[in-house]
Amino acid sequence: MINPLLISTSDSDGGASRATYRLHQALHSMNINSQMLVQDQKTGDYTVTAQKSNITRLRRSLDMLPLKLYPGRDQKIFFSPQWLPDNISKQVSEFNPDVINFHWTNAGYVQIETLAKLKKPIVLTLHDMWAFTGGCHYSGDCLNYTNSCGTCPQLKSSKAKDLSHWIWERKLKSWKDLDITIVTPSHWLAKCAASSSLLKGVRIEVIPNGLDANKYKPIDQSIARSILGLPQDKQLILFGAMSSTSNRRKGFYLLQLALQSKILAELKYQVEILIIGASQPKNLPDLGLKYHYLGKLNDDCSLALVYAAADVFVAPSLQDNLPNTVMESLACGTPCVAFDIGGMPDMIEHKRNGYLATPFETGDLAQGIVWVLEDRVRWRSLSQRSREKVEAEFTLKIQADNYLSLYHRLIGEK
Numbered sequence: 001m002i003n004p005l006l007i008s009t010s011d012s013d014g015g016a017s018r019a020t021y022r023l024h025q026a027l028h029s030m031n032i033n034s035q036m037l038v039q040d041q042k043t044g045d046y047t048v049t050a051q052k053s054n055i056t057r058l059r060r061s062l063d064m065l066p067l068k069l070y071p072g073r074d075q076k077i078f079f080s081p082q083w084l085p086d087n088i089s090k091q092v093s094e095f096n097p098d099v100i101n102f103h104w105t106n107a108g109y110v111q112i113e114t115l116a117k118l119k120k121p122i123v124l125t126l127h128d129m130w131a132f133t134g135g136c137h138y139s140g141d142c143l144n145y146t147n148s149c150g151t152c153p154q155l156k157s158s159k160a161k162d163l164s165h166w167i168w169e170r171k172l173k174s175w176k177d178l179d180i181t182i183v184t185p186s187h188w189l190a191k192c193a194a195s196s197s198l199l200k201g202v203r204i205e206v207i208p209n210g211l212d213a214n215k216y217k218p219i220d221q222s223i224a225r226s227i228l229g230l231p232q233d234k235q236l237i238l239f240g241a242m243s244s245t246s247n248r249r250k251g252f253y254l255l256q257l258a259l260q261s262k263i264l265a266e267l268k269y270q271v272e273i274l275i276i277g278a279s280q281p282k283n284l285p286d287l288g289l290k291y292h293y294l295g296k297l298n299d300d301c302s303l304a305l306v307y308a309a310a311d312v313f314v315a316p317s318l319q320d321n322l323p324n325t326v327m328e329s330l331a332c333g334t335p336c337v338a339f340d341i342g343g344m345p346d347m348i349e350h351k352r353n354g355y356l357a358t359p360f361e362t363g364d365l366a367q368g369i370v371w372v373l374e375d376r377v378r379w380r381s382l383s384q385r386s387r388e389k390v391e392a393e394f395t396l397k398i399q400a401d402n403y404l405s406l407y408h409r410l411i412g413e414k
Helices: 014-029 053-063 064-068 090-095 110-115 163-174 186-195 221-228 254-260 300-309 326-333 362-373 376-393 396-410
Strands: 003-008 033-039 048-050 099-102 122-125 180-184 203-206 235-240 271-276 288-294 312-315 336-339 355-358
Touching: 003 014, 003 048, 003 090, 003 396, 014 033, 014 254, 014 326, 014 396, 033 090, 053 064, 064 163, 090 110, 110 163, 180 186, 186 203, 186 396, 221 300, 235 254, 235 300, 235 362, 254 271, 254 362, 254 376, 271 300, 300 326, 326 336, 326 376, 336 362, 355 362, 362 376
Parallel strands: 003 033, 003 099, 033 048, 099 122, 122 180, 180 203, 235 271, 235 312, 271 288, 312 336, 336 355
Antiparallel strands: none
16 A cells, blocks of 8 residues: 655645645545645644644744845745755654655745655645746746746846845755656646756656535525625626735736726626635725625635635636636636636636636636626536536546556556
């Protein structure tokens, strides 16, 4: 029986952590002796081992110290030096796993140099771009990761030998002879990794994240709205993500522009907006339409209700891997509208279960929203195909089977 060890900064905070914990649970449901090692535990699951919380807070603070050299950088953009020594090697030896699967291990958890110390087959699952950049998690328009980083726009640096180049050099030195397999949840991220200077030539496999299709499933829309206290006589547009309105990469400002377009303004009295992942601000933005802030929802039941209550989910991200929100929405039978970027085309089939708008053209984003909403017969077809897409490609069983197959190949078992 194979014994995999999954390593993640947390078992529930953030989309990557949720996806990793879901995989861990799925492996256990298949009687696989999976263990999970985290820096910060939230679930209370006995199969998850964690550090003490005071160490977690201290490590996160210390890891950010090098960034103080760049006071002009955008403080809202997450950047990970990962320079602190850790005790991962000792903990791994206690587990004695057959294979080690690293997931999102930032926030000061796993030092870059640690991977080379482990004498086990290693799978590195990428949930963003950090593994092949000089510290950023999404590069935006910057392609420095295809060379050697440095002159980092996110650090507002004009120096070639800056912090980003130092981080890139540490990865190059530590990982160049490492026998490692890269897994990306989306085809877009696989292409980015393959074009990078750090991971070019490394084995890369695409294994999409999965979800529990028994938890995220279609629910009668009127019942969902009744439970949540939402209007029954309106069409509801849903938007949400972690830090949904404050994380610029998630594109809330682009959604605002789309909502203020003429084509949506004509539906002003028919359509309302739901926002999750953020609390209602003191100074409310003018969205042109009535809105409902539902706050931060962490449990599957509440999230499934919100998706089922909505008529369309909109993900106006500038860059994204394979966002859980889109997958969860589709599983609940709610069509999605997004820009044609990142991993969105892996999930959204244009005009079959949603609409892929021309990147960053807010008029086309608005057109996509209206196209989904304007024909109820077509909407039912989109809804049915949304659910079918998830059942065919994005269940936890499919994901777990793919990982098990990879683990067995790496240790030479059939």
